[in-house]
Amino acid sequence: MYKLYWSKRTGAFAAETALELCGAAFEGVQVDHKAGAHREAAYLAINPAGQIPALALPDGQLITESAAMVLHLADAYPDSGYWPMDTAERAVAYRWLVFASAQLYETDLRYSYADRYTTAPDGAEGVRQAAHRHIDHLWSIVAEALTPGPFFFGEELTLLDPYVAMVAAWHYDLPRLCAAEPRVHALLDAVTAHPAVGPIWRRYELPMPALAA
Amino acid sequence: MANPYRLYWTPTSGSFVVELMLREAGAPHETIQVEDRRAEDFLAVNPLGKVPVLELPDGTVMTESAAMVLQLFDAYPEADFTPQGAASWTKARRWLMFLTCELYTAYQQSYHSEHFTVGSRIAREEVKSAGRGRVRELWKIFEAQALDPGPFVLGERYSAVDAYAAMLASWDQSPEVLLTIRPRLGSLVQAVCDRPETAAVLEKYRLGFGA
Numbered sequence: 001m002y003k004l005y006w007s008k009r010t011g012a013f014a015a016e017t018a019l020e021l022c023g024a025a026f027e028g029v030q031v032d033h034k035a036g037a038h039r040e041a042a043y044l045a046i047n048p049a050g051q052i053p054a055l056a057l058p059d060g061q062l063i064t065e066s067a068a069m070v071l072h073l074a075d076a077y078p079d080s081g082y083w084p085m086d087t088a089e090r091a092v093a094y095r096w097l098v099f100a101s102a103q104l105y106e107t108d109l110r111y112s113y114a115d116r117y118t119t120a121p122d123g124a125e126g127v128r129q130a131a132h133r134h135i136d137h138l139w140s141i142v143a144e145a146l147t148p149g150p151f152f153f154g155e156e157l158t159l160l161d162p163y164v165a166m167v168a169a170w171h172y173d174l175p176r177l178c179a180a181e182p183r184v185h186a187l188l189d190a191v192t193a194h195p196a197v198g199p200i201w202r203r204y205e206l207p208m209p210a211l212a213a
Numbered sequence: 214m215a216n217p218y219r220l221y222w223t224p225t226s227g228s229f230v231v232e233l234m235l236r237e238a239g240a241p242h243e244t245i246q247v248e249d250r251r252a253e254d255f256l257a258v259n260p261l262g263k264v265p266v267l268e269l270p271d272g273t274v275m276t277e278s279a280a281m282v283l284q285l286f287d288a289y290p291e292a293d294f295t296p297q298g299a300a301s302w303t304k305a306r307r308w309l310m311f312l313t314c315e316l317y318t319a320y321q322q323s324y325h326s327e328h329f330t331v332g333s334r335i336a337r338e339e340v341k342s343a344g345r346g347r348v349r350e351l352w353k354i355f356e357a358q359a360l361d362p363g364p365f366v367l368g369e370r371y372s373a374v375d376a377y378a379a380m381l382a383s384w385d386q387s388p389e390v391l392l393t394i395r396p397r398l399g400s401l402v403q404a405v406c407d408r409p410e411t412a413a414v415l416e417k418y419r420l421g422f423g424a
Contacts, residue, residue, distance in 0.1 A: 065310035087271070101314050120332075138261075
C-alpha cells in the first residue's frame, strides 16, 4: 500500500489525485504544515528534507518530488487511461509536466517564500515583484498549449491537468490570472468540476476559480 | 524515411545532455546552434527564448531538457542510458525531477539573478549569493540520498540522470571545489566523463570541470 504524507494546499494534491484516478490503494498521513510538524523529529525521520508531499511506495522507497510521483503512477498504472500512450502525446505530457514543476511551481515558490531567494534583509520585495512578472509570462505560454481545451488533450482528463490547475491556484492573484488567461480559467473550472478530482480539491482547500473570478 | 531529431543548442546549455543521449543512441539527428535566443524566428519556436528545443521525428516540438530525457527513455527502452526495472525507473525519475526543479533553478538564480529580482546591482548580488548557498545545500542532499552508495544514481548502472547531474556540476562556479567537497559526486562525474561519447560533447559545449 502507498502512504502519502500530505498537508492542505500543498503539492500532495497532485499525488493524491493521481493515486485516486489510478485506483491505487493508499493511506493518507496528514502532516500539520501550519503547526510546523514537517520540521519535527517524527517527520524528519521519514523524510530528512522535511518537504511535503512525500510518497512511500509499496516497496518502501520514498519519493519527494510531486512531478516524480505523477510519473511513477503513470508508469505503474499504464491501463488507468490517465496518461497518454501515443509517443507524440507523451512528449507533450512530459513537456508540460516538467514545465509546470520546474518553471511554474518554482516561480510560485519565489513569491511565496521570497526571503529564501536573497541574503539581503530587505531584498524580498524585489524578488517577489520579479516573480510576479515572470509567472504572468509563463501562464501566457501555457494558455497557448490549452487549445482547444479545456484540458491539455481536449476533453480527456490526464494526470497533467490537476497538476497544472493546482499550480494555477497558487497564483498570487487568482482572479487576475483567470481574467487574463481564459483558457487557464477553463482548465480550473473543468478540473474542479470533475467528479473524482473536485472533492479532493475542496478537501485540500485550494481556492475555487469561480469564487476568485 | 523518418525525419531526424532536430536539436536547437547553444554552448554551455542544457542541450548537452540531450545531444549526448542522441549520440549514444545512434539516433539520426541534426543540431542547430541558436545565435540569438531573442530573435523572432527562435521565439516563434520557443516563446521563453530558452534552449534546448527538440523537434521529434514526427514534428512534435519539445522544451524542457528533463522532459526530453524522459521522452528519449521511451524512444530507446534498450539503451544504456535508460533505467531498467520498476524500482530503477522510479528512482531515476525522482532524481531527474529533483535536479531539474531544484538544482537547475538554483544555478539559474546564481547566473541570471536579473530574472530573480527587480532590484539594483547590489540586490542582484544578494540573490546570487543566496543562489550559491542553495546550490551547495542541494548537492549535499543529492550526494547523501541519491549517491548512496553510488557511483551512479542507480548504483552500479549508468543512466542519463548521471549525465544530467554531471552537466549541472560543470555549471558550478568552481567545479573543482564542488567535486572535492562532494567526492561521491566527483566519482559520478569521472564515470560519466569516461564514457566514449562524453569528451567530444563536453568540448562542443565548452563544458568542463576545472583543472
